[in-house]
Amino acid sequence: MELRTLRYFVAVAEELHFGRAAARLQMSQPPLSRAIKHLERELGAALFDRSAAGVALTPAGAVLLQEARVLLEQADQVPRRVQAAVSITIGMLGDSTDPGASRLAAAYRQQHPGLEVRIREADLTDPTCGLRAGLVDVALTRAPFDEAGLVVHELRADPVGAVLRTDDPLAQRDQLKLAELADRRWFQFPADTDPSWQSYWNGGQSREGPVVRSVQECLQAVLWNGTVGLSPLGHNPPAELTVVPLVDLPPSRVVTVWKKGDTNPLVRSFVELASSAYQGQWPDDCS
Numbered sequence: 001m002e003l004r005t006l007r008y009f010v011a012v013a014e015e016l017h018f019g020r021a022a023a024r025l026q027m028s029q030p031p032l033s034r035a036i037k038h039l040e041r042e043l044g045a046a047l048f049d050r051s052a053a054g055v056a057l058t059p060a061g062a063v064l065l066q067e068a069r070v071l072l073e074q075a076d077q078v079p080r081r082v083q084a085a086v087s088i089t090i091g092m093l094g095d096s097t098d099p100g101a102s103r104l105a106a107a108y109r110q111q112h113p114g115l116e117v118r119i120r121e122a123d124l125t126d127p128t129c130g131l132r133a134g135l136v137d138v139a140l141t142r143a144p145f146d147e148a149g150l151v152v153h154e155l156r157a158d159p160v161g162a163v164l165r166t167d168d169p170l171a172q173r174d175q176l177k178l179a180e181l182a183d184r185r186w187f188q189f190p191a192d193t194d195p196s197w198q199s200y201w202n203g204g205q206s207r208e209g210p211v212v213r214s215v216q217e218c219l220q221a222v223l224w225n226g227t228v229g230l231s232p233l234g235h236n237p238p239a240e241l242t243v244v245p246l247v248d249l250p251p252s253r254v255v256t257v258w259k260k261g262d263t264n265p266l267v268r269s270f271v272e273l274a275s276s277a278y279q280g281q282w283p284d285d286c287s
Helices: 003-015 018-025 029-043 059-086 099-111 195-201 215-225 265-278
Strands: 048-051 054-057 087-093 116-122 138-143 150-158 160-165 229-232 241-245 252-259
Touching (some): 003 029, 003 059, 252 265
Parallel strands (some): 087 138
Antiparallel strands (some): 138 252, 150 252
């Protein structure tokens, strides 16, 4: 029994009309009728009642329709599953210069030689880096964000500082509190950005300021407008900017995240190797 013949049968069973089924399959009716008759002989059972009133499924045809749909759905999944075994798509934030990511890449290449690894770089408006949209298999990113339907594994927690112009009076301080920046304008993400993500990068408060989508846009907003930006410590800004540690903002969690129920062994391997590559170190502690 060929899959092609089962597709022919399903088309006739759903249309209950050989002419419409043939048009749907983009073929002429005679070879379709011959294929169905051959299938009936092969199974030893009539699949359709043919009469002047039209075409109807027999009890045997109804059983085959149910089984055929399952078989065809499984067959359609085969290319995707095979492709998943030979490639993986990893989502990363656009600011990914972390040495941990470099060590992870080296370890993953060694563990999976010949594997095609695709990287999708996301901007700061999508903390899951395309995972929710089905564009990537696993993401290397930062929390917090809506975790519904996802598995989040923390790799490291980085202290965060305020990004200020070097001529800002607060830029010479050894540390700051969020309250000292309360009267400043802060960068914003677009309105449809994950609320948890926006709230974290605004210090847990409602703020006003220019809308940005990338790390560079954030830095330029600070440089040109004196806007307050935030950055994990260890990410060196341009010379005109400085990062002053914030003592009352929770650390920024570096995480790897994937969809619940995903059994892809390449994803599991990625998570295991990521745990070793990051080792809880800050970026400026990594060699």
